[in-house]
Amino acid sequence: MGEAATARRSRITPEREAELYRAVLDLVREVGYDALTMDAVAARTRSSKATLYRQWGGKAELVVRAMRNQKPGGIADIDTGSLRGDLHAIVAREDDCSMEQNAALMRALAMAVHMNDDLRQAFKELMVEPEVEEFRRIVRRAVDRGEVRPDNPAPDYMVHMLVGAFATRTLIDDLPPTREFLVSYIDAVVLPALGVPTH
Amino acid sequence: MGEAATARRSRITPEREAELYRAVLDLVREVGYDALTMDAVAARTRSSKATLYRQWGGKAELVVRAMRNQKPGGIADIDTGSLRGDLHAIVAREDDCSMEQNAALMRALAMAVHMNDDLRQAFKELMVEPEVEEFRRIVRRAVDRGEVRPDNPAPDYMVHMLVGAFATRTLIDDLPPTREFLVSYIDAVVLPALGVPTH
Numbered sequence: 001m002g003e004a005a006t007a008r009r010s011r012i013t014p015e016r017e018a019e020l021y022r023a024v025l026d027l028v029r030e031v032g033y034d035a036l037t038m039d040a041v042a043a044r045t046r047s048s049k050a051t052l053y054r055q056w057g058g059k060a061e062l063v064v065r066a067m068r069n070q071k072p073g074g075i076a077d078i079d080t081g082s083l084r085g086d087l088h089a090i091v092a093r094e095d096d097c098s099m100e101q102n103a104a105l106m107r108a109l110a111m112a113v114h115m116n117d118d119l120r121q122a123f124k125e126l127m128v129e130p131e132v133e134e135f136r137r138i139v140r141r142a143v144d145r146g147e148v149r150p151d152n153p154a155p156d157y158m159v160h161m162l163v164g165a166f167a168t169r170t171l172i173d174d175l176p177p178t179r180e181f182l183v184s185y186i187d188a189v190v191l192p193a194l195g196v197p198t199h
Numbered sequence: 200m201g202e203a204a205t206a207r208r209s210r211i212t213p214e215r216e217a218e219l220y221r222a223v224l225d226l227v228r229e230v231g232y233d234a235l236t237m238d239a240v241a242a243r244t245r246s247s248k249a250t251l252y253r254q255w256g257g258k259a260e261l262v263v264r265a266m267r268n269q270k271p272g273g274i275a276d277i278d279t280g281s282l283r284g285d286l287h288a289i290v291a292r293e294d295d296c297s298m299e300q301n302a303a304l305m306r307a308l309a310m311a312v313h314m315n316d317d318l319r320q321a322f323k324e325l326m327v328e329p330e331v332e333e334f335r336r337i338v339r340r341a342v343d344r345g346e347v348r349p350d351n352p353a354p355d356y357m358v359h360m361l362v363g364a365f366a367t368r369t370l371i372d373d374l375p376p377t378r379e380f381l382v383s384y385i386d387a388v389v390l391p392a393l394g395v396p397t398h
Contacts, residue, residue, distance in 0.1 A: 034234045106309075192393075
């Protein structure tokens with residue numbers, strides 16, 4: 001994103017921009033990335049297509065900007081004193097509605113991120129890497145406290161375990177991922193795999 | 200699928216039908232379900248669009264039939280005498296190329312199965328339920344042998360653990376799911392969660 005594009009976009013207010021990005025992500029969740037059209041975005045946001053193209057260039061850039069805009073602000077470092085406490089606190093931070101929206105966004109973008117480098121980069125940067133980094137920090141502290149053995153191989157798979165269960169919940173059970181589901185999965189799978197007793 | 204449609208389709212040879220289904224699934228993996236057009240299927244399979252519509256009715260039915268046709272034949276009941284042996288044997292049954300193809304198919308259909316009841320039904324029946332049933336059988340025997348405690352809650356999450364890691368591998372690591380990855384994940388996560396020592 002160059003200076004010129006930023007300057008061009010700055011003509012609309014931040015509130016209007018945030019509203020537009022919310023509408024874009026709603027549309028992506030509803031119809032999927034492939035079926036999303038600039039016509040639909042224009043209609044939903046009561047913008048002209050010419051404005052959308054002038055300000056964002058195209059669909060990929062618009063969706064990437066929308067994802068960046070919706071990114072939760074600086075995540076406070078969770079540190080409850082136990083691994084179980086930390087993992088439960090991570091889950092508690094998000095409500096069920098927002099979890100369902102994230103799962104729907106993952107489904108809607110699963111194929112597109114494999115076809116579009118800009119989308120993949122944004123997805124990795126905004127949705128994968130912060131999770132990887134946060135779990136790494138939390139597990140490192142658990143190792144330092146002696147809760148997890150330093151040679152336990154499961155920490156390499158924290159994100160596979162958790163994002164995997166999160167992403168496949170609806171497909172497997174016809175139920176959305178919820179805090180209750182994730183807490184139960186953490187106690188049944190994640191903590192035992194890490195060698196941490198749950199009772 | 201009524202008798203009439205079956206009779207109509209029976210005009211082409213089973214070999215030609217299998218070839219056509221393979222081409223359909225290749226196309227789904229390449230472009231995704233939404234972007235798949237009957238024009239593209241006609242071009243790739245050197246069929247006329249009229250024939251495709253006459254014989255399959257439409258895109259959803261064609262993809263569902265293709266999935267059913269590609270379903271691996273009767274899965275021999277794996278029974279190696281240990282849970283670790285059984286899980287490794289399940290992984291060994293599929294080569295890396297076929298795993299990558301299945302992962303690509305999951306990505307390509309992730310959104311579509313949520314929008315299309317026929318697709319969802321086929322996906323559940325062909326890709327989810329056989330896995331659930333097979334893992335259930337294998338874990339039941341492990342419980343009978345005393346390898347897994349009857350009150351261990353992790354067996355309820357066998358498919359979430361395994362399909363989750365399988366489905367998110369590429370997104371998280373930019374690497375396809377392979378036998379090596381899954382065996383390592385089984386030893387690091389699945390068996391410890393089930394309380395089974397891996398060494």
